Amino acid sequence: MKWGVRAKLFAISVGLIACVLLISAVFLEAKLRTWLELELRQELVEKSEMVRESVVLGLEAGESWDDLADRMGNAAQARVTLIHRDGMVLGDSIWTPAQVSTAPNHGDRTEIQQVREESDSRLVGHSTRYSDSAQKDLMYVALPAVMGATVGFVRLSVPLEEIDGLIWRLRSFLLTAALLGLLAAFFLSGVASHMMAASLRRLVVAARSLSKGETRVPIPVEGGDELATLTKSINRMGNTLRRQLEEMKAEKKQFNTVLNRMQVGVIALNEENKIELVNKFAKDWLGLPDLEIGQPQEGLACVSEVLQSVEEVKKNPETVIELTVEGVAQRKLQVQILRQKNNNGVVMAIHDVTRLRHLERIRRDFVANVSHELRTPVSVVLANSEMLLDGAMDDPVMGQRFLRAINSNAHRLSLLLNDLLDISKMEADKMDLEPCVIQVEDEIQKALEGLAAKVAEKKHEVELIVAAELKAFVDPSVLEQILVNYIENAIKYTPDEGKIKIDAQLVADRIRISVADNGPGIEEKHHQRIFERFYRVDKGRSKYMGGTGLGLAIVKHLARSSGGDVGVSRSEMGGSMFWVTLPQPKSVPSEAQETPAS
Template sequence: MEELITIMFFIILISVIIAILSLRYTIRLRKYLEEFIYVSKKISNKEFHTRLNISAKGELGELAKNFNEMIEIMDSTITEVEYNHLQMTSILKSISQGILAIDIDGNIMLINEEAKRMLKCSKYKTIEGNNINLVIKEEKILKEILLFKSSKKSKKIEITTEEDIVYEISLDPIYLQDINNIIIGSIINIEDITEKVKLENMRSDFVANVSHELKTPLTSISGFVETLKLNENIDINTRNRFLGIIESESDRLKRLIEDILLLSFIEKKGNALLDSVSIYEVFIEVYDMTSYMAREKNIKLLYEFEDKSLKVLGNRDYIKQVILNLVDNAIKYTPENNKICVEVFKKDESIIMKVIDQGVGIPQEDINRIFERFYRVDKARSRDVGGTGLGLAITKHIVKSLGGTIKVKSELGKGSEFTVTIPSKNFL
């Protein structure tokens, strides 16, 4: 009986010990589980600096160690992804061209701000993830993208919008990495080449106009020289008249070449000598040069300077050229018995110069083009008065080189008003 009691005692003792150990282990395991739950919540809130603080050994300790290492890897990976994303976003923002990437179904995967502007996308809607049919409002570009979608060959086209903006669009397929026959989308590069096209057209027109302008006097000179060579018996008056025409055409050719060279030099921003230039002194020189022309037509050349001491930092010859071109044009295109007024004054920290005439005026449809090279409102009249067609183009470029602007108001048959504005940064 005593043996049975002893066995029962040992069994109860062992059971109590096991129960105590189990309870202690359960409490400890629960504490570790709470630590796991706490840290996992921190991680889900992107607090990747959090770590498990468990000093357990064995498998639980190995689990805690692996969990902490996993957090470190996640933190490092997410930081790298965020940095790469920031780099990509910065690159896209800095690109002056429009970049658009779409998947095989036409959903937008990536787009930069310039592309949004070009494609007339809404500024207030999320663009990524939406289909191009829902967000692209520029119909001509949308049509080309839809036609290209899923194509395996790259394509480059030019599109002119309703607003006369010219876009060059490059469309390229996007292939699945390392697999050349599976297309996952398209990337579209959009570049605004409006100015480039305008410059190319201007260059082409300039070459054609120069060729024409040079050919006319050269043909005339060549023709009269040939006539004089083949007809030795021409009377002296006819010969002198022919020689006078040759001289006149030669002078015209010289003026034309000089204007072309001057315009080219100004456009290339040549290192012209800058000096303190008195506008009043330069104007008086121009006045002395042109007043006889005004007197011949009984035109009163009036002037008014609010401050005769006004000076600008610029090239004296260029500034003289501006005043001379405007005054000379005013005299040439103003009928007899009228007046021309030149006004110079300061306004809003700018120097303003106005040349106002009572001339033939400029048709409204021509006003926006008179500063183009070789553009003439009345070609026959311009040649009669000796114009090369480059005077106003030269004037505009000189004023532009000073950081200024030139504008014109005109009414056909009543006269014109040219206004030159030079900003304060050129004052002295």
């Protein structure tokens, strides 16, 4: 029998519908079973986590293991078994205490084995098998648990009868639906087969794909009729859509890259006061690592100044605040809050101005200190020179006194300017250092020899402790300048007949030299800033003692330029202890590299 086009289309349609229904039935049953088992397992995991937390509270309240298992089983609507790490059953919700005491060891159960060897509390063991005690198929889920002083496992299980029942009902439903679908298909496919052609079907499929954002291979164009024109239009639309999607993906990727790399924190709130944009810098700087898109603005509650400004910006188009965030290190942030023009949303731009504010403070302190240090010697020079010009030059006694004062203060100005130039060179990395291997004890002895007169004048006792054959890799002039500064300060601030202790040892892989005294000491609150330029602990006393106020700042720069560090702490003798660390030689140097012993 020869079939016509309509008959062929009709037969093909019915056949396709029947195949789809059959395949769908098989596929849906498999997927549904898998999905139900996954859902059941996830439900058991969640219940197991709640049971694990509740068991700890129950044990603290004095409940027994079996009572806990019974109560947890009733609450979770599942069989609950509490198992010791060695596999011994501690309690079971369906067993009596007598049955629990005679229960076999559960350490070989599959779900227990899966989590037994690992200590991660997030691990989940699971299995499905026939239970001899329950006489049915059960799904088991086990979690590791720390239950008071006992380490073990919490296991929950439920029967699979409900899933089997749902599968049988699905089969009945699919069978009924298949029969009804086939009857409807016979009628509808007969009507549709003579109304549609293959080209039109392809166009419908393509249009639906485009509506979902899918871009497929262009539809072949056949003929030159209206359908061909429509096919060309859909192809052009598909190409345009594909190109736009690619551009949008590229722009989004670029936007996210820029957003997370720019040194600015960004937070955006929408009209509903929910976070619609936040980058890494904002979360890190504000100390809010858990802040995520979609959270309400209350997620910023710990930064109350920001929330208050968000409310203010709804009345004013822009607000700028500065706040201090405490953390591992204190951070100063400038937050610019803008109201979005197209809606009532808010955009926040956060700038880290910690270093800027620190530099501003240093600049202000530097200008003030330099002005203060220059003012006194300049005033003295001007006053004495005016006295000389007014006639004191003819007086041999007063003239000499004024000239000595001018000379002394000019020398003080010269020291100050030289120290400022040295610090400028160090900060600009223009110091020409020539490190070499030196004997530490020799350099300390040279520094002491240069200050011997001052030590003798104040009758100080100097104790020197140096490890044998201690060598450092440093420029000799750098170490000498550091030692002279430390020892000279100790001499200045230690009372007559006091004690100064110099100690040089190898600590870890660094040479550590300390100079301690039994003077008045320095309060701990000054330790962080004592090495800053012009910083004075006691301004009146420091001025009396002399000095430019730059010595310790120069010491810090010299030490760090040489690969070391400096610091100050309380001395065991009651005064202060200043220390410096320096690198030691990495290998045994040649004779030419070592400085001659003094």
